[in-house]
Amino acid sequence: MARQVRGPEFGALHRSSSVIGIPGMLWQLGRRFVLVFCVVLLIGLVVMRPDNAAVKAAIVVGIPLAVYGIAFSWRRLAGRLGMCQCYLREDGVTVTDLFGRVRDAVAWRDIATVKETNATGILMAFRRFEFQRRTGHQSTVIVLSIHRAFARDLIRLANEKIGTSGS
Numbered sequence: 221m222a223r224q225v226r227g228p229e230f231g232a233l234h235r236s237s238s239v240i241g242i243p244g245m246l247w248q249l250g251r252r253f254v255l256v257f258c259v260v261l262l263i264g265l266v267v268m269r270p271d272n273a274a275v276k277a278a279i280v281v282g283i284p285l286a287v288y289g290i291a292f293s294w295r296r297l298a299g300r301l302g303m304c305q306c307y308l309r310e311d312g313v314t315v316t317d318l319f320g321r322v323r324d325a326v327a328w329r330d331i332a333t334v335k336e337t338n339a340t341g342i343l344m345a346f347r348r349f350e351f352q353r354r355t356g357h358q359s360t361v362i363v364l365s366i367h368r369a370f371a372r373d374l375i376r377l378a379n380e381k382i383g384t385s386g387s
Contacts, residue, residue: 231310237363237370239306252343255284306361328381
C-alpha cells in the first residue's frame with residue numbers, strides 16, 4: 221500500500237516535518253541533559269576558579285556546541301534527503317523511514333480519529349499524533365514541539381477531511 225501513495229497521488233503538499241520516534245526522543249533527552257550538565261559545570265568553574273579555568277570553560281562550552289551542531293546538521297541532511305519525514309498532503313499523510321522510503325501512508329478517508337498528545341518539559345518536548353484507522357489499525361507520528369505550524373496544519377486538515385468524509 222505504501223508504494224502506491226508516494227508522491228502526487230495524495231494531492232498537493234501542504235507541509236512536511238521531521239519525525240523523531242523513540243530514538244529521536246532519547247537523543248533530545250540526552251542533548252538537553254548535556255546542556256544542563258555543562259551549565260552546572262560552568263557555574264562550578266566560576267565559583268571554584270581552578271587553574272586553567274579558561275581552557276576548562278572552553279571545553280565545557282565546546283561540548284554542547286558540538287552536540288547541537290551535530291543535531292542541526294542531521295536535521296538539515298534528513299530534510300534534504302527526505303529521511304524520517306511526515307508529509308501532509310491534501311488527501312492523506314505519508315511518513316518516510318531512515319532511507320527516505322515510505323514507511324506508512326494513510327488517506328484521510330481511511331482515518332477515523334486523530335489524537336494529539338503533548339509532552340513539554342525541561343528535558344523533553346514533543347507532540348505525538350495517533351491516527352486511528354477505520355480498519356482498527358493505528359499509526360503514530362512523533363514530531364518535535366518546535367513544529368507548531370505543522371501540528372496546527374495537521375489538526376486543521378484532519379478536522380476538515382475527517383469531518384467532511386463523515387460517517
